[in-house]
Amino acid sequence: MTMEIMVASLEETTELAMKLADLLVSGDVLTLEGDLGAGKTTFTQGIAKGLGIMRTVNSPTFTIMKQYEGRLPLNHLDVYRLADGEEDLGYDELFYGDAVSIIEWAHLIEPDLPADRLAIEIKRIDDNKRKFILIPFGKRYELLCEELKK
Secondary structure (H helix, E strand, O other): OOEEEEEOOHHHHHHHHHHHHHHOOOOOEEEEEOOOOOOHHHHHHHHHHHOOOOOOOOOOOOOOEEEEOOOOOEEEEEOHHHOOOOOOOOHHHHHOOOOEEEEEOHHHHHHHOOOOEEEEEEEEOOOOOEEEEEEEEOHHHHHHHHHHHO
């Protein structure tokens, strides 16, 4: 089951992310794919806002991972610089802990990703419009997508 959602502005992207954040539970894993400028970090900022995180959330491109505290802890990873796949960040501890994990450029660490997760592809249509393609892996994420439709 694949779900597509069109948004027409940054505000709608934030609203979608906040709605999803309300449905997240401890240990959830979201992967984000999209070209540079597609809106991966903007979407993550909306998730963080929805989780009650007050700190500024920005891309962890050069630090690889940033952690934030809110209603649920948030691990925000940007693994773009790990293209060689040689670095081990202790993914088991990250992905199977109590935090929500969001991984940008997740295809670069595909073998390390948990089987159950919500994959999100962001397609840039124009300066404002985006298409979000949600692909649930596992029953938990299928149910999450069903809830998001409501």
